[in-house]
Amino acid sequence: NAxxxxxxxxxxxxxxxxxxxxxxxxxxNGCYAxxxxxxxxVLFVVFTSCPYRLIHVCFPDGLAAFRTFLKSEFSxxxxxxxxxxxxxxxxxxSTKLVSKANKIFQEFIDIQAPREVNIDxxxxxxxxxxxxxxxxxxxxxxxxxxxxxxxxDSYPRFLRSKMYQEMxxxxxxxxxxxxV
Numbered sequence: 001n002a003x004x005x006x007x008x009x010x011x012x013x014x015x016x017x018x019x020x021x022x023x024x025x026x027x028x029n030g031c032y033a034x035x036x037x038x039x040x041x042v043l044f045v046v047f048t049s050c051p052y053r054l055i056h057v058c059f060p061d062g063l064a065a066f067r068t069f070l071k072s073e074f075s076x077x078x079x080x081x082x083x084x085x086x087x088x089x090x091x092x093x094s095t096k097l098v099s100k101a102n103k104i105f106q107e108f109i110d111i112q113a114p115r116e117v118n119i120d121x122x123x124x125x126x127x128x129x130x131x132x133x134x135x136x137x138x139x140x141x142x143x144x145x146x147x148x149x150x151x152x153d154s155y156p157r158f159l160r161s162k163m164y165q166e167m168x169x170x171x172x173x174x175x176x177x178x179x180v
Contacts, residue, residue: 065167069158070150077115078150081108085143089136101134109142117146 063079070076084104091097108117109127119127123142130138158164 065163066155066158069161069163070154072163073154073157075154077108077117078146078154080115081117081146082143082150084108085139088139091136097134097136101131101138104139105131117142118149119145 067076067079070079081104084100084107088097088100088104091100105113105128107113108115109119109124110116111124119142123145127139127142130141
């Protein structure tokens, strides 16, 4: 249930063609949802209870803040890997799929990877096998494990961080100024 709303004019960065798109920020005091109508007005709504999770980080500002936070903790390889997997799933060409799969494996999954993500041996080996004949779903299991790690570990720390609180305070201040 919503407790307040503020209108802000912005451009929809999630989907330029959408009649309505949603992004959500989560903070310790509640959730903020941004609903964007066809004329690119944004209605921010603050909810009293919050069912949202890591996947609902606002794009692009919330994602940028989360990435900056992870960099400050020296664990940005997790979000970079997750984003690389999202791009990987969109590839249609089998040649490009093989190339991207190899690049992701070498950068994030291989035991000697420069930005190695924290996964167990079984997952690493299963992924290595799956990438011998890559498909758009070859990285799903390892991506889910890295996502789970971020959601249970990094994301709660992000929500408690000074960086996040400052971002929310700036958003609140902007919303209050524009609603007057």
